[in-house]
Structures are given as C-alpha cells and as structure tokens.
Amino acid sequence: MKKLIIIGAGIAGLTTGIYGKLNGFETEIYEMHSQPGGECTGWKRKEYYFDGCIHWLMGSKVGSPLNKIWREVGALDDTVKIINHDFFYSYEEDGKVVYLYRDTTKLKTHLNEVAPEDSEMITYLCKAIEASKSVGIPTEKPLDLLNSFDVIKMLIKMQPAIKYVPKLEKMSIQEFADQFKSPILKNALTMLIPPYFKATALVATIASMAGGDSGWPEGGSLALAKRVEAKYKSLEGEVFYNSKVKKILVEDGKAKGILLEDGTERFADYVISTADGHTTLFEMLEGKYLDDNLKSLYTDSETYPVYTTVQVSLGANCDLSKYPHTRYITIPSEIDGGGKANKQIGFRHYCFDKTLMPEGKSALITLLPADFNWWEEKYSDSESYKSEKERIANEIKATAEQYYPELKHNIEPIDVATPMTYVRYCNAWQGAWMAWATTPKGKVQYIPGYLPGLEHFYLAGQWTLLPGGLPTAVLTGRWVIQRICKWDRRKFKRS
Numbered sequence: 001m002k003k004l005i006i007i008g009a010g011i012a013g014l015t016t017g018i019y020g021k022l023n024g025f026e027t028e029i030y031e032m033h034s035q036p037g038g039e040c041t042g043w044k045r046k047e048y049y050f051d052g053c054i055h056w057l058m059g060s061k062v063g064s065p066l067n068k069i070w071r072e073v074g075a076l077d078d079t080v081k082i083i084n085h086d087f088f089y090s091y092e093e094d095g096k097v098v099y100l101y102r103d104t105t106k107l108k109t110h111l112n113e114v115a116p117e118d119s120e121m122i123t124y125l126c127k128a129i130e131a132s133k134s135v136g137i138p139t140e141k142p143l144d145l146l147n148s149f150d151v152i153k154m155l156i157k158m159q160p161a162i163k164y165v166p167k168l169e170k171m172s173i174q175e176f177a178d179q180f181k182s183p184i185l186k187n188a189l190t191m192l193i194p195p196y197f198k199a200t201a202l203v204a205t206i207a208s209m210a211g212g213d214s215g216w217p218e219g220g221s222l223a224l225a226k227r228v229e230a231k232y233k234s235l236e237g238e239v240f241y242n243s244k245v246k247k248i249l250v251e252d253g254k255a256k257g258i259l260l261e262d263g264t265e266r267f268a269d270y271v272i273s274t275a276d277g278h279t280t281l282f283e284m285l286e287g288k289y290l291d292d293n294l295k296s297l298y299t300d301s302e303t304y305p306v307y308t309t310v311q312v313s314l315g316a317n318c319d320l321s322k323y324p325h326t327r328y329i330t331i332p333s334e335i336d337g338g339g340k341a342n343k344q345i346g347f348r349h350y351c352f353d354k355t356l357m358p359e360g361k362s363a364l365i366t367l368l369p370a371d372f373n374w375w376e377e378k379y380s381d382s383e384s385y386k387s388e389k390e391r392i393a394n395e396i397k398a399t400a401e402q403y404y405p406e407l408k409h410n411i412e413p414i415d416v417a418t419p420m421t422y423v424r425y426c427n428a429w430q431g432a433w434m435a436w437a438t439t440p441k442g443k444v445q446y447i448p449g450y451l452p453g454l455e456h457f458y459l460a461g462q463w464t465l466l467p468g469g470l471p472t473a474v475l476t477g478r479w480v481i482q483r484i485c486k487w488d489r490r491k492f493k494r495s
C-alpha cells in the first residue's frame with residue numbers, strides 16, 4: 001500500500017488524511033501541537049469557552065456544493081444545528097445604528113432609511129449581492145484539473161454576477177465604500193473584511209450569507225475540528241501529536257520523507273504539507289523550490305498583504321443576549337492593538353449558542369487588527385510582552401463596560417491571544433490566520449499544489465488558495481488527493 005506523510009492536523013491536513021484513507025493510502029499525520037484543528041480552534045478558561053475561529057462557515061447550508069464536502073469529512077451532519085443570524089453585524093456611530101441584514105429586501109429598506117441620499121449605491125449593492133448568491137468556489141475538482149466543459153458550467157453559474165465583476169474587481173472595499181455619501185454607511189461597509197480587499201470579496205461574502213450558506217455550526221470551531229479528526233480516526237488514520245517537522249527529506253528531486261525535531265526520520269511515497277506555507281517552503285524546503293508566483297506572494301507585501309489580530313476574550317457572569325450578537329462601535333478614543341490604532345471595536349457575544357457556556361454566562365470576544373513586527377519585538381522581552389497584554393486587556397475591559405453596563409463586577413477570566421500566539425501554536429507566518437488578501441492589484445489567486453523541481457511533494461491548505469479560510473482548507477485537502485489519484489491512475493473515491 002502506498003504511504004502518505006501529511007504535515008499538519010489542521011482542517012486541511014485532516015481532510016487530506018480522510019480522502020487519502022478513502023482512496024486506499026496508508027496515512028500518517030504529524031502535528032506540532034497537542035490537539036487537532038490548527039487555526040480552527042477554541043479554548044476554555046474556567047467555565048468559559050472562547051472560540052478562536054469561525055465567524056461564518058461557508059458551506060453550512062444543506063445541499064450547497066461545499067456542504068456536501070463538509071459532510072464527507074464529518075465536520076457537519078444532521079445532528080449539528082446551524083444558526084443563521086438575521087444580520088452580519090450592527091454598526092454604531094454618533095448614536096445611529098446600521099444593521100447589515102442578510103435579507104436583501106430588508107437590507108435595502110433599512111439602508112435607505114439610514115441614508116436616503118445613497119439610494120442609487122444601495123440599489124447597486126443589493127442587486128450585486130442578489131446576483132452573486134449562487135456563485136461559489138468550484139468544489140468538485142482542483143482548478144488545474146477543470147476541463148473546458150467544467151469551465152463552461154462554472155461560467156454559466158456565474159452568469160448573473162458577471163456584469164458586476166469588472167467594476168468591483170478593480171476597486172478596494174474602501175474605494176467602494178467611499179462612493180457612498182453617508183459617513184455611517186462608508187464606515188459600516190468596511191467592518192466585515194479588511195478594507196484593502198477587492199470589493200468583490202465584500203459582495204461575495206454578504207451574498208453567501210444572504211443565500212443562507214454562511215451560518216454558525218453549534219458547538220463552535222474546536223468541536224468542528226474534533227469531528228473531522230474523529231472521522232479520520234474512524235478510517236484508521238494515524239496522527240502523531242507533539243511532532244514538529246523540521247525538514248522534508250529529498251533525494252534525486254523526489255520527496256521521500258520527513259525529519260522531525262527530535263531527530264526521527266519517517267519515510268513515505270508522497271509528502272504533503274498543509275502546514276504554514278512560509279515554514280514549509282523556506283524552512284522545511286530551505287527556499288529551493290520557488291516559482292515566480294510564490295516569490296511575488298512572499299515579497300510583495302503591498303500587493304499581497306496578510307492580516308493579524310489580537311483577540312481579547314472576556315468571560316462574564318451575566319447574560320448579554322439582548323445585545324446584537326456582533327456589534328461594531330466607534331469609540332471616543334483609539335485603542336492600540338499593537339502598532340495599530342483602532343477607532344472601531346467589534347464585540348461578539350456567543351449567547352446565541354447555548355451549548356457553549358452555562359446558562360446566564362457570556363463570552364464577549366473582540367479582534368483588534370495589529371502589527372506583527374510590533375508584537376514580535378515585544379515578545380523578545382517577556383516583561384514588556386506581558387505588560388502590553390495587560391494594557392490591552394484593561395482598555396478593552398473598560399470600553400466593554402461602557403457599552404455593556406452589566407459587565408461591571410461580572411467579568412471573570414480575561415484572555416489575550418496575540419499574533420505571537422498563532423506563531424507559538426500554529427507556526428503561523430506573520431501571525432496570519434488567513435492567507436494573502438485578494439487586493440485589486442493582486443494577480444495570483446491560486447497555487448497548484450506541486451512545486452518546480454520537486455516530485456512526490458504537494459502543498460495544500462489555506463496558503464494555496466487566496467484568501468484562505470476554512471473552505472480553502474477543506475477543498476485543497478481534498479484536491480491534493482484527487483491529483484495524486486489522477487497521477488496514480490486511481491479513480492477518486494469520496495466515500
């Protein structure tokens with residue numbers, strides 16, 4: 001039986017393992033952390049569960065193409081309730097509130113009430129969202145294995161949205177929002193996704209929610225990851241935790257195995273890395289197998305920026321369910337997230353999921369955009385790192401208490417995860433928790449899993465399909481096995 005070594009037990013690595021087993025390979029996953037999930041995670045402090053990932057899960061709608069794949073890998077099934085909120089978030093500024101509703105009729109009426117002067121742009125936005133509802137990422141095959149028939153099918157599906165693409169592809173979300181006259185709408189539209197992304201990303205994301213396909217899976221991110229791990233183990237796949245890979249062993253232009261940090265060597269017919277792309281290419285493979293696309297992605301940070309944050313999680317002995325689940329607020333003075341000033345703060349309480357915490361308790365979580373280099377420098381001095389974490393915790397606590405008065409004297413644990421936390425637990429380059437942003441200047445969208453000059457080695461995971469996220473993790477994990485099956489002359493099996 002041919003053997004696969006898979007690096008990383010995030011969603012991409014576990015998915016690769018599942019389809020590897022389903023297609024008759026022996027599989028071994030090596031993961032540096034002590035648990036599955038990678039960036040799809042959550043953690044407990046006292047009796048509070050703090051989710052560290054999912055805000056929306058594309059593919060949550062039964063019957064959608066991605067949903068079939070989430071079901072194949074065990075992430076979703078009929079027992080997992082999906083919670084679809086009425087709106088993405090609310091945004092507050094100068095005593096006014098805007099809701100980003102997912103129903104486009106309701107959204108249009110509401111935005112026109114808030115800013116009648118923008119009725120033309122509001123109509124344009126709502127039409128673009130409606131037209132994009134049925135567009136999604138092609139799921140069935142890797143993009144490099146699509147034939148002309150598949151491409152025609154994809155174009156037909158995209159047809160209603162196509163007329164909006166040329167305009168929205170060329171402008172950033174910020175530029176799109178700037179076309180609105182109302183200051184509150186301008187700001188409200190830039191809260192969902194970083195404003196340097198293409199405007200198509202904004203429309204596609206709202207459209208996915210409008211189509212009922214971006215809900216919250218009850219139980220949260222870590223529970224989802226554990227279900228995928230359970231599926232892999234049910235197929236008798238092996239996973240080795242606390243096993244950090246140092247090098248990929250190469251002989252005569254072919255990957256033949258891995259070297260672990262403890263000095264152990266393991267061998268296989270194919271090696272697949274779903275670990276962080278930078279670590280894989282520049283450390284495990286010593287920067288020897290790069291093409292022009294990879295070089296530009298890793299050097300041109302203006303065209304291909306990555307994004308990191310500080311997550312502050314408050315456990316509160318009170319019920320916050322009367323507030324909007326996700327609430328962005330313009331605060332009177334800025335909070336420094338570490339090299340980045342934040343004038344708008346987004347809070348999310350998780351009271352909508354009763355499985356997460358005891359009755360009457362809430363987890364209030366905020367993500368503050370931050371600068372990786374700033375945090376890396378602080379991390380080199382443990383005292384200053386600790387004091388910055390404390391400063392942010394205190395500032396967020398004080399701000400939260402202003403907007404949620406019930407919190408006073410009721411906050412129990414406060415947890416701060418910085419960009420260095422993502423490095424420590426996931427080896428994440430630049431503390432990034434998605435891949436590169438899709439900006440109007442960016443050309444590269446997709447990295448086929450194979451590298452020039454290196455056979456029997458493949459990349460998968462979020463760093464191979466921009467801009468990353470859970471759908472890219474599960475799809476690229478599946479695609480890599482589809483490619484290997486094709487080259488190995490096996491018919492790909494999905495179950």
Ligand SMILES: Cc1cc2nc3c(=O)[nH]c(=O)nc-3n(C[C@H](O)[C@H](O)[C@H](O)COP(=O)(O)OP(=O)(O)OC[C@H]3O[C@@H](n4cnc5c(N)ncnc54)[C@H](O)[C@@H]3O)c2cc1C
Nearest residue numbers: 008010011012032038039055056245275433461462469470
């Ligand atoms: C705060 C936050 C919010 C998010 N929100 C969403 C959302 O709403 N929707 C969405 O779709 N996505 C979201 N994401 C993104 C999503 O979590 C990631 O895109 C996805 O989990 C990436 O999966 P992956 O398997 O490709 O990579 P990873 O999760 O990074 O997995 C890679 C694995 O490789 C391991 N590894 C690294 N180096 C080594 C080594 N040398 N040896 C062994 N193992 C190694 C890591 O420990 C890790 O487990 C969010 C992420 C965060 C952090």
